[in-house]
Amino acid sequence: MVSSWIIGIIVVVVLxxxxxxxxxIKLRMRVNNAWSQIDVQLKRRFDLxxxxxxxxxxxxxxxxxxxxxxxxxRASLVTGSMQQKAKAxxxxxxxxxSIFAVAESYPQLKANENFKMLQEELSGTESKIAYARQxxxxxxxxxxxxxxxxxxxxxxxxxxxxxxEFFSTKGKERENVKVEx
Amino acid sequence: MGIYEEIAxxxxxxxxxxxxxxxxxxxxxxxIGLYYGSELFGIIFSLFIGFIYFLFSWYGGAGTILAMTxxxxxxxxxxTHLINTVEGLSIAAGLxxxxxxxxxxxxxxxxxxxxxxxxxSSVTVTTGLLEKMNRLELEGVIAHELxxxxxxxIRVMLLASVMVGLTVLLSDFxxxxxxxxxxxxxxxxVTIVLILVGFALAILAPxxxxxxxxxxxxxxxxxxxxxxxxLTRYPKGLADALRKIQNDPDPLVDHANKATAHLFISTPFxxxxxxxxxxxxxxxxxxxxxxxxxxxx
Numbered sequence: 001m002v003s004s005w006i007i008g009i010i011v012v013v014v015l016x017x018x019x020x021x022x023x024x025i026k027l028r029m030r031v032n033n034a035w036s037q038i039d040v041q042l043k044r045r046f047d048l049x050x051x052x053x054x055x056x057x058x059x060x061x062x063x064x065x066x067x068x069x070x071x072x073x074r075a076s077l078v079t080g081s082m083q084q085k086a087k088a089x090x091x092x093x094x095x096x097x098s099i100f101a102v103a104e105s106y107p108q109l110k111a112n113e114n115f116k117m118l119q120e121e122l123s124g125t126e127s128k129i130a131y132a133r134q135x136x137x138x139x140x141x142x143x144x145x146x147x148x149x150x151x152x153x154x155x156x157x158x159x160x161x162x163x164x165e166f167f168s169t170k171g172k173e174r175e176n177v178k179v180e181x
Numbered sequence: 182m183g184i185y186e187e188i189a190x191x192x193x194x195x196x197x198x199x200x201x202x203x204x205x206x207x208x209x210x211x212x213i214g215l216y217y218g219s220e221l222f223g224i225i226f227s228l229f230i231g232f233i234y235f236l237f238s239w240y241g242g243a244g245t246i247l248a249m250t251x252x253x254x255x256x257x258x259x260x261t262h263l264i265n266t267v268e269g270l271s272i273a274a275g276l277x278x279x280x281x282x283x284x285x286x287x288x289x290x291x292x293x294x295x296x297x298x299x300x301x302s303s304v305t306v307t308t309g310l311l312e313k314m315n316r317l318e319l320e321g322v323i324a325h326e327l328x329x330x331x332x333x334x335i336r337v338m339l340l341a342s343v344m345v346g347l348t349v350l351l352s353d354f355x356x357x358x359x360x361x362x363x364x365x366x367x368x369x370x371v372t373i374v375l376i377l378v379g380f381a382l383a384i385l386a387p388x389x390x391x392x393x394x395x396x397x398x399x400x401x402x403x404x405x406x407x408x409x410x411x412l413t414r415y416p417k418g419l420a421d422a423l424r425k426i427q428n429d430p431d432p433l434v435d436h437a438n439k440a441t442a443h444l445f446i447s448t449p450f451x452x453x454x455x456x457x458x459x460x461x462x463x464x465x466x467x468x469x470x471x472x473x474x475x476x477x478x
Contacts (some may be wrong), residue, residue: 030275033275034275037272041272117258117261120258120261120262120265121261121265123265124261124262124265124266124268124269125265127265127266127269128265128268128269128272130269131269131270131272131273131412132272132273134273134414135272135273135274135275139275
């Protein structure tokens, strides 16, 4: 009688562990998937930028600085950790904004069909990056939350699940505030 | 309720719908069978019709709807902005792949989503909507439609339409049999009772089906509004869009009809006064109510 109780309890516990393990795996897969979505869009923007530069170059002879900034930020996007990528991505966003702001004063450029198309594509990619980041950060939040709540935290530690980093939003807002006296 | 619980409950709902209408089909088949003198024949007959009807609608239903509303696939570069918006919000919703994008040439402001699952789905908007909505409002509308896709509402609604269509078809067959059927059979008591029960069933079944379908549709709208706002993180966008839709003097979508009305983001017909029966049979909750809920988020 007692032994059948014990067996029953063991079965329940094993089922519970399987359930917890699978749910954590699922959450982690969603995080990985979300991260690859960001990567796809970053790559897309990476590929679009040279086209933009070559279209714009002819018109903006006096704005070399802005163009160089984008090229530099683009180069730093290829390698690095998630935080470095996030930072580079934010720099590109800012640099692109200034290119499009400057373009406002070049009516010929603004009328260029190729430029218009690139602007639409780039701003589309820009918002896709923002959405991908939103989805990624949501997924990370759910995953990290699952790793911390009881009793999942015990098994998460047992199976070696590690918390994931958020893809930080604006680089500038994140910097420590310097206090000067 | 979280979005994943919603999806699970929608899958249960789909199952319940199939189960319920399966019972209805068998019941109608039984009555048909009793009338023609062989219960087995009736049930097999109606299950066979049901199976064929189901297959056609499951795989061809979305295409039929798109053809009926004269929707055309949106292409770049004309609709680049629309396609980008759909793709971006699909990423935010975590959809496995973005749905296909269609456009209806119509000045009315409306949109709908259809399909059997997120992998086989589409979003359609009218050209009027594209012209009159700003970026934030368009995002609100698209997010609402993508929520229907993500929540599997499209599947529930497709199934509901299939089932209602099927019960109407079978009931119609039954009624016609009564009216034009063989007169040579003896009119004993059993036959008369059978005919009466059959009549009641044939008339009630489609109505009950329709009411179930519509009440499902209304509930889905509030939920899609809420989860759409979660995608854009800006409920005001959809609220503004709905207000524009409400104030639109010509809400009639030319190629919308009763069969497709429940799909649209707002009723594609002219406004009429609301009353109890109107509420029972309306496909959408009142727009003011939806705006109020969005603004209090």
